[in-house]
Amino acid sequence: MTDRPSPFYTDGSNDFAYNTISSRVPKIVLDVIDRNHFSPRITDELKRLADDMAHNRPIEPPSSTTPDADHWQAAYQAHFKNGQPPTWLDTVWFYAETLLYHFIIEKTRYYETGIDPYKPFKEEEIASEALWKLLDTGIGIEGEPEEKLHDVLALALWGNRIDLSMAVSMSHGVHGANDDDLLIDDRKKLIPHLLSAQASNQIHIVMDNAGTELTMDLLLADLLLQSVPSATQPTQVWLHIKHHPTFISDTVPADIWQLLDEMEKRASSRELAQRLRQAWAQERLIIVPHIMWNSSSFAWELPLQNVHIHPEATRLVITKGDMNYRRFTGDTSWPADVPFKEAVGYMDVPLAALRAMKCDALVGIDQQTRDALQANNPEWRSIGKYGLIQSNL
Numbered sequence: 001m002t003d004r005p006s007p008f009y010t011d012g013s014n015d016f017a018y019n020t021i022s023s024r025v026p027k028i029v030l031d032v033i034d035r036n037h038f039s040p041r042i043t044d045e046l047k048r049l050a051d052d053m054a055h056n057r058p059i060e061p062p063s064s065t066t067p068d069a070d071h072w073q074a075a076y077q078a079h080f081k082n083g084q085p086p087t088w089l090d091t092v093w094f095y096a097e098t099l100l101y102h103f104i105i106e107k108t109r110y111y112e113t114g115i116d117p118y119k120p121f122k123e124e125e126i127a128s129e130a131l132w133k134l135l136d137t138g139i140g141i142e143g144e145p146e147e148k149l150h151d152v153l154a155l156a157l158w159g160n161r162i163d164l165s166m167a168v169s170m171s172h173g174v175h176g177a178n179d180d181d182l183l184i185d186d187r188k189k190l191i192p193h194l195l196s197a198q199a200s201n202q203i204h205i206v207m208d209n210a211g212t213e214l215t216m217d218l219l220l221a222d223l224l225l226q227s228v229p230s231a232t233q234p235t236q237v238w239l240h241i242k243h244h245p246t247f248i249s250d251t252v253p254a255d256i257w258q259l260l261d262e263m264e265k266r267a268s269s270r271e272l273a274q275r276l277r278q279a280w281a282q283e284r285l286i287i288v289p290h291i292m293w294n295s296s297s298f299a300w301e302l303p304l305q306n307v308h309i310h311p312e313a314t315r316l317v318i319t320k321g322d323m324n325y326r327r328f329t330g331d332t333s334w335p336a337d338v339p340f341k342e343a344v345g346y347m348d349v350p351l352a353a354l355r356a357m358k359c360d361a362l363v364g365i366d367q368q369t370r371d372a373l374q375a376n377n378p379e380w381r382s383i384g385k386y387g388l389i390q391s392n393l
């Protein structure tokens, strides 16, 4: 058993992590200011946050008033160095980035106003014709269940490219996504596992972005509800989403209901929306917002049983996207000879990760493949072009 490598740091030892905290997310904070109409006080607090990150200032103590204050105050202490608060460019990247998005919610007073600071970004995407064209393509997929699952799993993966925090990833789009960019494809194991007769009746999807990715995930959920054979209990699909808005586009409850409303307005997607609403009403489709998915904890630190992920009932956990991949694999680059199954060995349930690669975190790709991709494009890991469908099956 290979020891888990340390997580990426923001101190320059990993370029992408450093650039994210020193430059990329400060720009996102300023963009959030521009896209909203905050009071001068909130605007000044956000500008100071952006400036603190860019200038490697000490991280300020988190507030004591948010529902997850205990987590963030404990994490703050746990990341002290030499008895001092960490600075933004000298700490664990996963902590710094998740904390940054927590601070945006804290400073925009989300818990006092209920206003999603990313709503302007999300509204723009849900109005895009590309989203609705892709949904029509997905709805039009025909064939046997295994054929449909093969194609819809690919759409759910490539939908992850559409990520409002990463223009370069969005630039690759979903239409025309081809399997050449799919570096690992475990669908040949996943699909028989999903379609076989088993006692476990629950598929848990740890969700990611609203908008296009959510549209593809709802299409996948509908197909799973129709295709996965029921056992003593009806097949259920659980959607695990964020408790509050984060990472610009991550899904919160309002995003699901707004999308279903929009789907119902369109003749081509009305039936899909109605099936999903009915599945929800019959408790076959279950939506679970939980603040653990907003935290800086890695997956092995999370009480997954608190969100009903139990070995005996769970047929598969599907994690979507880059941040969840980082949370489940330790936000690090594993040695090339370590299989995905080993890196997630703490998981006592079948797991599949559907991820468009947007940073250096990686496990389960051999050295020869890494070298070839590196020679072709040194930024191959972080441009959202390549995708993984990895499983511990």
Ligand SMILES: O=P(O)(O)OC[C@H]1O[C@](O)(CO)[C@@H](O)[C@@H]1O
Residues within 6 Å of the ligand: 020, 097, 160, 163, 165, 166, 208, 209, 247, 320, 321, 322, 323, 324, 326, 356, 358, 359
């Ligand atoms: O929505 P996803 O797939 O989790 O990716 C979003 C994240 O990808 C990253 O660029 C790298 O994880 C983050 O900085 C970014 O916000």
